[in-house]
Ligand SMILES: Nc1ncnc2c1ncn2[C@@H]1O[C@H](COP(=O)(O)OP(=O)(O)OP(=O)(O)O)[C@@H](O)[C@H]1O
């Protein structure tokens with residue numbers, strides 16, 4: 001199995017903090033370009049779900065690392081219908097439950113898990129790019145660790161207030177500022193924990209920052225497509 005995409009395949013790496021719009025914007029960019037889409041966060045979520053299903057203690061670093069190596073994970077990278085399954089069981093809805101969001105950092109900060117996921121993600125990127133001509137892969141360490149040689153590397157950011165408002169609206173609808181406060185602890189604490197193993201708040205060398213604080217969704221997609229169109233023009 002190869003883990004290196006061919007030179008004629010377009011690999012786009014997108015990182016950013018929670019609620020910046022990585023998943024939704026990356027998916028729309030992949031659709032616009034007619035290439036595959038890889039949501040790497042769903043892989044950490046699937047492992048968390050599987051550990052909880054099996055009664056694996058998330059604080060047992062060795063047991064969680066072994067679970068990662070054993071995980072029978074299937075990822076579908078069609079941007080029109082991305083899927084996550086474990087042992088043939090679709091977990092798309094289950095991995096978005098708040099019990100998973102609250103626990104996933106404990107799994108994602110396990111360094112042995114990250115080493116295993118790195119290999120899986122590189123293989124998925126190469127396989128998807130070979131099948132569709134390219135891939136948009138998003139997460140926290142794609143621009144820096146998983147695909148540092150990607151053709152296009154973007155850090156998608158937004159102010160904390162904008163990210164909280166978006167996440168709050170997604171979870172609670174237009175319920176007002178109280179839900180923003182309720183969301184704050186969840187989002188900010190998760191980013192703080194995840195930041196201990198990945199750098200996704202400051203762009204690494206060669207990574208283009210796209211700040212979406214004052215952009216709507218379509219404008220954010222267009223801004224990333226502009227970066228893609230401008231590739232090769234930079235010195
Ligand atoms: N520019 C934007 N303007 C307004 N809403 C946006 C924008 N970009 C994304 N959204 C909305 O914000 C919400 C969060 O987006 P998304 O789930 O893509 O973020 P994320 O960065 O992948 O978060 P996480 O890492 O926590 O999964 C979604 O409801 C999405 O539709």
Ligand SMILES: Nc1ccn([C@H]2C[C@H](O)[C@@H](COP(=O)(O)O)O2)c(=O)n1
Pocket residue numbers: 018040041042044045104105108109138139140141142190194198
């Ligand atoms: N490349 C990645 C992708 C995700 N994570 C962590 C960060 C989150 O706590 C968790 C779920 O990600 P989300 O679905 O919210 O984007 O996985 C990571 O460490 N590295």
